[in-house]
Amino acid sequence: MPRRDLVAATVTGARQPCAGGIVHDAAGRLLLIERGRPPSLGSWSVPGGRCEPDETPEQACAREVAEETGLIVTVGRPAGRVERDAPDGGIYVIDDFVCELIGGTLRAGDDAADARWFDRAELMRLPLSQGLLDCLQEWDLLPRC
Numbered sequence: 001m002p003r004r005d006l007v008a009a010t011v012t013g014a015r016q017p018c019a020g021g022i023v024h025d026a027a028g029r030l031l032l033i034e035r036g037r038p039p040s041l042g043s044w045s046v047p048g049g050r051c052e053p054d055e056t057p058e059q060a061c062a063r064e065v066a067e068e069t070g071l072i073v074t075v076g077r078p079a080g081r082v083e084r085d086a087p088d089g090g091i092y093v094i095d096d097f098v099c100e101l102i103g104g105t106l107r108a109g110d111d112a113a114d115a116r117w118f119d120r121a122e123l124m125r126l127p128l129s130q131g132l133l134d135c136l137q138e139w140d141l142l143p144r145c
Helices: 004-009 057-069 120-124 132-138
Strands: 015-023 030-035 048-050 071-085 091-104 112-118
Touching (some): 015 030, 015 057, 030 057, 048 057, 057 071, 057 091, 057 112, 071 132
Parallel strands (some): 015 091
Antiparallel strands (some): 071 091
């Protein structure tokens, strides 16, 4: 069921509900996309984006992962929630979920400039979106390899 408090707030531009997917492959690598548009243009992040009207964060998560990476996932447990400044002066309220890969072919799409799997050493060398590394560490969701 839609989060009415957040969905209604998007009308004012103050708080915008968003969702992201944290996906590991069988080797334990983490799926990331390179942002092709602001905010955080050129940085790497988990796939995700804004919830559409009457769309739950879980539905938005699955849709955004598919649009940005070409991969199909099952949305699992919540990983956590973060809030980030939106370019319009509002706030993105982002619900991130742990997802299981079930199919598709990896390719960058929608507003992703690139999409790839990263191990822990590679992740540490990337220009990551604000706060991503801290969240992944706090939620114990860093790449397992």
